[in-house]
Amino acid sequence: MSIFIQLTQPRRGLLCGMIFFLLATIPTLAQDLTVTGQVTTAPDNSPVPGVNVVIQGTTQGTVTDIDGNYRITVSGENDSLLFSFVGYADQTVAVNGRTSINVTLQENISQLSEIVVVGYGTQRKSDLTGSVSQIDGEELKSVPSQNALQGLQGKLPGVQVTSSSGSPGAAPTIRIRGTGTLNDASPLFVVDGVLLRSSEDINYLNSDDIASMEVLKDASATAIYGARGANGVVIITTKQGEEGDARVNVNVSYGLQTVPDKIGLLNGPQWRQLANEIDPAAFPIEDVPNTDWQELIFDEPAGLVDANVSVSGGSDKTKYYVAAGYFKQDGVIPSSDFERISLRLNNTYNLSDNFKIGHNISIARTERNADPGVIGAAYRARPDIAPYNADGSFAEVPSLSNPLATIAYNNNKINGLSAVGNLFAELTFLENFTLRSSYGISADFNKSVNFTPVFFVSSVQQNNVSDLTARRAEDTRWFWENTLNYDKELGVHRINGLLGFTLQQERSEFLQGQTEGLLRGDESLRFIDLGQVDEELTDGNGQQQAIQSFLFRANYAYDSRYLLTVTGRVDASSVFGANYQYGFFPSVGLGWNIANEPFLQDNNVLSNLKLRGSWGVTGNDRIGAEARFALINTGLDGVFGSDEDLAAGATIGVSANENLRWEETTQFDVGLEIGFLEGRLNIEADYYDRTTRDILIPIFVPGYAGNGPFVSVVFNTAEVLNRGFEFNINWQDDVGDFNYSITANGTTVQNEVLEIGSDSGVNSFITGGSLNNGQLVTRTEVGQPVGSYFGYQIGGVLQDQADVDGSPTLGGQGVGDFRYVDNNGLGGNGDLSGQADGTLSEADRAFIGSPIPDFIYGLNLNFGYKAFDLGMDFQGQLGNDIYNGKRAQRFALANYQSLWLDRWTGPGSSNSVPRASSGGVNFLPSQFFVEDGSYVRLRTITLGYNLPTAAAENLNLSQARVFLRGTNVFTLTDYSGYTPEIGVGSPTSAGIDLGEYPITSIYSVGINVTF
DSSP: OOOOOOOOHHHHHHHHHHHHHHHHHHHHHSOOEEEEEEEEETTTTEEOTTOEEEETTSSOEEEOOTTSEEEEEESSTTOEEEEEETTEEEEEEEOTTOSBOOEEEOBOHHHHTTEEEETTEEEEGGGOOSOEEEEEHHHHTTSOOSSGGGGGTTTSTTEEEEOSOSSTTOOOEEEESSOOOSSOOOOEEEETTEEEOSGGGGTTOOGGGEEEEEEEOSHHHHGGGGGGOTTOEEEEEEOOOOSEEEEEEEEEEEEEEEOSOOOOBOOHHHHHHHHHHHSTTOSOOSSOOOOOHHHHHOOOSEEEEEEEEEEEEEOSSEEEEEEEEEEEEOOSSSSOOEEEEEEEEEEEEEEETTEEEEEEEEEEEEEEEOOOOOHHHHHHSOTTSOSBOTTSSBOOOTTSOOHHHHHHTOOEEEEEEEEEEEEEEEEEETTTEEEEEEEEEEEEEEEEEEEEOOEEEETTEEESSOEEEEEEEEEEEEEEEEEEEEEEEETTEEEEEEEEEEEEEEEEEEEEEEEEOOSOOOGGGOOGGGSOGGGOEEEEEEEEEEEEEEEEEEEEEETTTEEEEEEEEEEEETTSOGGGOEEEEEEEEEEEEGGGSGGGTTOSSEEEEEEEEEEEEEEEOOSOTTTTSOEEEOOOOEEETTTTEEEOOOEEEEOOOTTOOOEEEEEEEEEEEEEETTTTEEEEEEEEEEEEESOEEEEEOOGGGTOOTTOEEEEEOEEEEEEEEEEEEEEEEEETTEEEEEEEEEEEOEEEEEEESOTTSTTOEEEEEEOSSSOEEEEEETTSOTTEEEEBOEEEEOOSHHHHHTSOOOTTOOTTSEEEOOOTTTTTSOOTTSOOOSOOSGGGOEEEEOSSOSEEEEEEEEEEETTEEEEEEEEEEESOEEEOHHHHOOSSSOOOBGGGGGOOOSTTSOSSSOOOOSSSGGGSSBGGGEEEOOEEEEEEEEEEEEOOHHHHHHTTOSEEEEEEEEEEEEEEEOOOSSOSOOOOOSGGGOSBOSSOOOOOEEEEEEEEEEO
8 A cells, every 4th residue: 555645845854854763763662572481380380282372452362382382473572461271360471571481370260160061062151142051060969869860950940850750760851941842852962972862861871970061952052953952952071080190089878768758548447438438338347457558568768879989080191080880779669679880981092282082981781670560559459458368368459459469570670781982083283273073872772571470369460371571672873973173262352163064873673572381480581482482472673763964153252242153053864754854953142241341340249241142943853763654564464365375464554754844943042141249149041932843743644545544644733832031040158167159040931832733623632641541631732831631620519409400410420529610612711701501521621730830940058167068959840730640540449539538428518529439420531630730849958077188188088078968858739649740751641640659758878088
């Protein structure tokens, strides 16, 4: 560039003199200076590669090499250098004419805790534009359980964890921001980069090996997982070795389990009185036995052992973490125990300054006795029956099973072997680029053997011929992931880019054999070929699917104030039709760190203020690999020809659907993060709006379309909305030797079906919620939450014949029965303001409750004084209902809950509980069986004592801690069952109690030592 200036003659001399003066002084004012040095860390003076060295106030800088050395040219001796590295406090050093400057970085503990794991990498929390919640691995260990997800309960906003059963080995169910599909609504699980599909898949994982767990909730965070991110993502990172001497950690605890609350049932005399009302004078009331079946089936207290040992350490060339764990939980019901032995080996090898390889490998062996399923039998068994005959044999329970006999003859063992891990290689080049390739596997091999001997208790509980069922199942997956990462920081600009290509294949298969008439039932002789050959039956099946993906993400931060994240993923799946195999899932997130603005730098109140928002699309592919194909029904043999030969036959059973496509979830999120008083008070709040379209559901298709009878074909034909608010509030402070923290979180959930079935009204709702007695009690319909309960509303009890004559009734309804509400013409919505039609039928059923809570919450309290610490965790939910299905099941004249003591016995005696009956009209689906499932629970309380450092060193220990812990100490609820925490199961059949295995209270003592 040139500039032409026209000057008048008198001024030329003055200008020439000024130019000569400036040229003479420039070498003095702007003489370049080269500065070199090394950056190390305290306290071991290890060199730090990758440290950003920038001339303060400019974008000119460099990065330290593998030995921590740097070289930079400054324009003047009065410049200052800014040294920054993630996890360490920034340092600013004035040059002052020096040519050699060495710097020692100090760890920034608060900043270290602000690094979170995201999909395919890590990120500063201050740079996040998405909604990500993090929990430390130590917090997960506060709950003694074989599944690490139990430790999440009540800890994070937007995350609902429900125990599907209290049975040892049962995996919990997790929902992130509500139920977004009618299919499997479980999130994706990622353990050290290995993708797993369900909570059962992480049963192999030892909680003691977990370093952290992150839950990705909005589209900006989950879109990097594309077609598998719609239900949220749980990322689990296991512990790694650190440079230094070998460090041995031992953690052992022993606990006792009890059933906290029994169900109130009638005793023997009470039951006899009620039974005589049903069948007058059929049962004498003198000398009535009084059997408490609940006390008989529960074996309390039951033991629980959790023992773990790990060794970690390393050098600048190799880092290692080796661990072994043993978990053994006896069931409070005999013959329902669980045992796991786990091994882990996480190693990293630095082969050169810029190239390393490593592996994360875990192997677990499990052994489980399947739950004998006697809760329902103990609930219904008549209390006026002695459990044993005079000769010691099991007594008959009329029309039902003797639960003690069921336990005695239960021989159903399941053995499993799981191997999960990955091998990776990582190359750093051109200072800012990192190429990583990882090959992961997940393999589960299960063997179950179910043997039933010959026995006789009654005509409905017997086995005339011993039988054996043996099953082998395997589920294998492999993953190959390749990513290229670019990370650069230039002054006020911070840039991170990610490109990736992944392949995945899954395969599952099972083979099953059955036989009868084993000569001996010894456990060592339970093989198919030891039965009767002519009674042998076999069955088997398998499926496989594959996914190919391309992904990218770009993060940009300007001056740590303005943030941008753009993410996209393209997935191609074999489970979808040829017309829709590819799907693109984009997202964008924006953030503003307001607290870093100059106008807030000098305030004494705010320590953090950040506004963020995101929008994006994710997918769900949770359908069977065969859903799009036409399926063949076999076994349709026919006789042909004069010789009447039997010929094998087959026909099309299910027609193909080549138009199957991804479920698509669009989510909008706005979040606000506020910190006060130097970080002592922190508040994080989010509003989310999530709509899932093209939900995959099976729809019955007529036979004339080429299908067999009662056959359904999967279509994309439903839409569900979830929206709400979530918050997390934390206060922490130190007062002398006393420290404490209080954390509260909560989430509101509004769930609504927006569309289902066709516009013509056909298939405009889905029924579900089977009670195993022919009744379906849920209905999924537009305008209602998924899986809402559907039945008769109750307007009291018919008190006399005049009441019966003046009310619409169903067949068989009479005095003392429920008065069902006539809802015809009201749309089935329970609005009683309309006009009824004067008759009762199934058309009068209405929506009577929902299993989805309006609000889930948690409260965590932690206190410390010198060497003592005390922690308490509360959790609960509000607004959900439970369908007490076990109370509705009436297969015979069985026992009743104690509320029948307030039954109708004559006019005016009761308007809430009907007359005594053994079944019939009072046991139709209705409000009577819907109970409030709201509760608050003291999840854990832990008292710990840390041995003083001097005392620990005298024992050659670096740390020692002992603790006492109570788990599920008490629960406040109005629900009449064992627990209001009812297994979620299928979204269209959630919250139904058919006899859940009780969730136990656990009281344990433990010790943790490190040396």
